[in-house]
Amino acid sequence: MAQQHLEPTDPVSRHVGPVTGDALAGYLRAQATEFLRALRLHRESGGTTAAGAGPGAEDPVDAARALRRSLRRVSASLHTFRPLLDPDWSESLRPELAWLSGTLGMEHAYESRLERLLLALHRLSGAVFPAQHIAGTAPDPQHSGSPTHPAAPDRGNLTVGAAKAGALLDRQLTLARTRAHSTALQALGSSRFHAVADCIAVLASEVPLVQSAPATDLRPLATAAEERLADAVTALPLVTAGHPYNAEALIHGLSPDPAPHPQDTPWHQVRLLLRLHRYAREVLQGTGAPVDVRLFDAGRALDRHRDASEAAAAAAQAARTPRIAPATAYALGVLHADQRHEVEAARFTFQQSWQKHPVST
Amino acid sequence: MAQQHLEPTDPVSRHVGPVTGDALAGYLRAQATEFLRALRLHRESGGTTAAGAGPGAEDPVDAARALRRSLRRVSASLHTFRPLLDPDWSESLRPELAWLSGTLGMEHAYESRLERLLLALHRLSGAVFPAQHIAGTAPDPQHSGSPTHPAAPDRGNLTVGAAKAGALLDRQLTLARTRAHSTALQALGSSRFHAVADCIAVLASEVPLVQSAPATDLRPLATAAEERLADAVTALPLVTAGHPYNAEALIHGLSPDPAPHPQDTPWHQVRLLLRLHRYAREVLQGTGAPVDVRLFDAGRALDRHRDASEAAAAAAQAARTPRIAPATAYALGVLHADQRHEVEAARFTFQQSWQKHPVST
Numbered sequence: 001m002a003q004q005h006l007e008p009t010d011p012v013s014r015h016v017g018p019v020t021g022d023a024l025a026g027y028l029r030a031q032a033t034e035f036l037r038a039l040r041l042h043r044e045s046g047g048t049t050a051a052g053a054g055p056g057a058e059d060p061v062d063a064a065r066a067l068r069r070s071l072r073r074v075s076a077s078l079h080t081f082r083p084l085l086d087p088d089w090s091e092s093l094r095p096e097l098a099w100l101s102g103t104l105g106m107e108h109a110y111e112s113r114l115e116r117l118l119l120a121l122h123r124l125s126g127a128v129f130p131a132q133h134i135a136g137t138a139p140d141p142q143h144s145g146s147p148t149h150p151a152a153p154d155r156g157n158l159t160v161g162a163a164k165a166g167a168l169l170d171r172q173l174t175l176a177r178t179r180a181h182s183t184a185l186q187a188l189g190s191s192r193f194h195a196v197a198d199c200i201a202v203l204a205s206e207v208p209l210v211q212s213a214p215a216t217d218l219r220p221l222a223t224a225a226e227e228r229l230a231d232a233v234t235a236l237p238l239v240t241a242g243h244p245y246n247a248e249a250l251i252h253g254l255s256p257d258p259a260p261h262p263q264d265t266p267w268h269q270v271r272l273l274l275r276l277h278r279y280a281r282e283v284l285q286g287t288g289a290p291v292d293v294r295l296f297d298a299g300r301a302l303d304r305h306r307d308a309s310e311a312a313a314a315a316a317q318a319a320r321t322p323r324i325a326p327a328t329a330y331a332l333g334v335l336h337a338d339q340r341h342e343v344e345a346a347r348f349t350f351q352q353s354w355q356k357h358p359v360s361t
Numbered sequence: 362m363a364q365q366h367l368e369p370t371d372p373v374s375r376h377v378g379p380v381t382g383d384a385l386a387g388y389l390r391a392q393a394t395e396f397l398r399a400l401r402l403h404r405e406s407g408g409t410t411a412a413g414a415g416p417g418a419e420d421p422v423d424a425a426r427a428l429r430r431s432l433r434r435v436s437a438s439l440h441t442f443r444p445l446l447d448p449d450w451s452e453s454l455r456p457e458l459a460w461l462s463g464t465l466g467m468e469h470a471y472e473s474r475l476e477r478l479l480l481a482l483h484r485l486s487g488a489v490f491p492a493q494h495i496a497g498t499a500p501d502p503q504h505s506g507s508p509t510h511p512a513a514p515d516r517g518n519l520t521v522g523a524a525k526a527g528a529l530l531d532r533q534l535t536l537a538r539t540r541a542h543s544t545a546l547q548a549l550g551s552s553r554f555h556a557v558a559d560c561i562a563v564l565a566s567e568v569p570l571v572q573s574a575p576a577t578d579l580r581p582l583a584t585a586a587e588e589r590l591a592d593a594v595t596a597l598p599l600v601t602a603g604h605p606y607n608a609e610a611l612i613h614g615l616s617p618d619p620a621p622h623p624q625d626t627p628w629h630q631v632r633l634l635l636r637l638h639r640y641a642r643e644v645l646q647g648t649g650a651p652v653d654v655r656l657f658d659a660g661r662a663l664d665r666h667r668d669a670s671e672a673a674a675a676a677a678q679a680a681r682t683p684r685i686a687p688a689t690a691y692a693l694g695v696l697h698a699d700q701r702h703e704v705e706a707a708r709f710t711f712q713q714s715w716q717k718h719p720v721s722t
Contacts, residue, residue, distance in 0.1 A: 245709060255487055328687070
């Protein structure tokens with residue numbers, strides 16, 4: 001997804017022959033430049049997600065996304081190609097990038113989590129959205145009958161419990177999102193941020209490589225990143241994941257623990273390792289190189305895994321709100337289970353796409 | 362499942378050459394005899410599911426099962442091979458068999474529904490039963506940590522909401538089961554039942570065939586039953602069902618309609634048609650013939666579909682109980698969704714087993 005937004009004129013595109021520290025420097029300069037461009041756009045738009053932004057203009061949401069995207073790539077490259085970079089510089093910058101990336105990502109995370117949960121509530125209520133139709137499914141005659149039940153809703157309307165659950169989630173996640181927005185704005189005005197931005201501004205022209213870097217081959221480091229990914233994937237319960245409807249993801253679905261799913265952690269870890277591998281490939285092959293379909297599909301499945309996992313937790317959390325109606329709690333229970341099945345479905349999809357194109361280590 | 366309980370000494374076993382009304386008469390006599398035997402056992406045991414029945418003895422549960430099994434086969438044969446049987450006799454007997462079959466089946470249905478729901482609640486609470494382990498799954502470190510949550514349960518214990526939901530379901534379904542038991546006992550003492558039993562007693566020695574029956578080939582009628590099955594299967598949304606995690610079965614999971622799943626009906630219908638086809642095969646091939654794995658697997662999947670569908674409805678129904686705690690309602694919501702996913706999983710399994718061995722019509 002990110003690829004198409006990157007400069008196709010990247011200097012290392014379609015690089016042939018040995019790939020050395022120069023390619024890394026070029027990649028980091030390009031990402032730093034992209035960060036500065038996105039930061040300028042973000043400042044010009046005032047940093048608020050105002051509805052007034054023109055349809056053609058790059059709005060603050062896009063600018064914030066571009067900021068995060070370049071941050072992730074710089075951060076990943078500092079990690080994967082650490083031996084080629086000035087250690088003091090990279091070790092001091094990395095936690096700052098992680099802080100900034102995390103801070104800037106929260107608003108979007110809450111927003112998309114709410115959207116995912118409200119969409120699911122609509123789907124669960126039988127209010128089908130066109131995009132959710134699956135080929136081969138006959139139209140459902142659900143609301144054509146049932147004369148004994150006067151409260152039967154029209155298509156597109158939520159049922160009482162679902163509507164209340166949706167309103168509760170809306171309140172809670174909108175509040176969290178608003179707070180995240182303020183935190184992000186505060187962060188962007190802080191001296192801590194200005195130090196990071198200055199550091200990246202320097203990076204846009206001058207990458208602090210170690211002396212041996214221009215003659216060092218990047219490929220062993222990229223291969224090591226790929227191997228870390230392959231090892232982590234091997235440790236996943238892929239046999240279970242490849243068995244549809246294995247009912248694993250909902251085990252502990254009724255646990256009183258607010259974070260009852262340690263089983264998700266290795267999958268989240270693979271998601272991060274896959275990203276590191278993907279960015280390392282970008283450094284080697286240039287950002288203009290064709291997207292690897294396997295990595296793209298697998299990464300999307302793991303994004304969905306993470307999103308569904310967090311959405312399920314949010315539904316469970318909302319169900320702990322004091323004094324909610326039983327109908328609301330029931331709807332949140334159905335929603336929680338639905339999202340945990342999304343988690344399981346995402347694991348299945350990952351397993352399928354990974355199986356289809358075996359990784360070469 | 363039923364096959365292995367039938368007499369392997371059935372007179373039409375391994376019949377070769379044309380199969381005529383004589384085979385039907387033999388089959389009906391055998392089933393009627395089996396019914397009378399089961400009825401005698403049921404009466405001797407007092408008809409109550411007493412815990413005092415010895416482990417080797419055929420207990421009243423087995424006797425009731427044998428009663429239902431023979432009833433289903435007689436009823437199915439009257440339907441499939443109608444043209445060979447005295448029309449007045451068979452048309453008057455069929456509704457009586459349906460009544461008796463339905464009445465005798467309710468107690469068992471409530472019992473197994475409760476068992477299914479309580480097992481699911483345990484699974485959802487992370488109380489793993491040995492039989493539910495899936496190969497390739499690593500042991501779950503769920504309850505090793507979480508020191509911030511003092512209420513974290515031991516494995517094997519239910520959480521508060523799950524325990525309350527289980528108690529509520531236990532009360533409701535045990536009450537329903539007790540009522541069904543009384544109704545069945547009343548039915549077995551009624552003059553209506555005695556009329557059916559007399560009719561079946563006559564059938565055990567004298568099958569009222571039409572005059573042409575001994576010379577009539579049964580196979581066209583059996584083929585017609587198979588074609589009705591094949592047509593009904595063709596009308597199922599098998600493409601969707603074969604796409605794992607299609608999220609179809611939980612659409613309308615939050616509908617206020619107490620029976621919100623008309624999408625289940627064609628599957629239930631196929632289950633009945635598959636049974637008719639299976640019993641017609643028994644008539645033709647003899648009950649000692651080898652079990653068709655495809656039919657067996659497909660039938661089991663549809664049984665599971667029906668059971669999960671009804672269990673999901675029971676969970677939704679229980680959630681409508683006034684004045685339940687939100688935690689109870691939440692657990693019932695999770696449980697409902699879990700059982701609806703079982704419904705979806707059963708459709709997937711049916712699609713897979715059907716695909717594997719294409720039906721010849």
